[in-house]
Amino acid sequence: MIEALSEAERADALDGLPEWDHDEARDAITRTIVFADFIEAFGFMTQVALIAERMNHHPEWANVYNRVDILLTTHDAGGLSPRDIEMAQAIDAIVEE
Numbered sequence: 751m752i753e754a755l756s757e758a759e760r761a762d763a764l765d766g767l768p769e770w771d772h773d774e775a776r777d778a779i780t781r782t783i784v785f786a787d788f789i790e791a792f793g794f795m796t797q798v799a800l801i802a803e804r805m806n807h808h809p810e811w812a813n814v815y816n817r818v819d820i821l822l823t824t825h826d827a828g829g830l831s832p833r834d835i836e837m838a839q840a841i842d843a844i845v846e847e
């Protein structure tokens with residue numbers, strides 16, 4: 751079992767993730783990324799999929815052509831947990847490559 755972040759921990763984490771929005775209804779973070787084309791978007795998703803499997807932590811996401819909409823939350827914790835923050839940081843690192 752993994753614990754959700756406290757309010758202070760969540761505020762700190764969100765400060766460090768300026769590209770991400772907080773979805774209060776779901777206690778999730780969301781980010782939309784637009785790539786040059788479909789193959790760039792799908793290549794990104796493939797990299798994230800490998801990380802997700804390694805972490806056993808999986809994004810809720812959708813892809814339309816060059817756009818990927820991502821939502822991260824921890825179902826087991828009923829909200830944001832350190833795993834979402836770690837995943838968001840990994841995603842940001844891939845996008846910045």
Ligand SMILES: C[C@H](O)[C@H](O)[C@H]1CNC2=NC(N)=NC(=O)C2=N1
Binds near residue numbers: 809
């Ligand atoms: C049974 C399995 O370990 C759980 O369902 C894992 C898998 N991937 C997961 N992904 C996410 N985002 N949240 C979870 O709580 C979660 N739990």
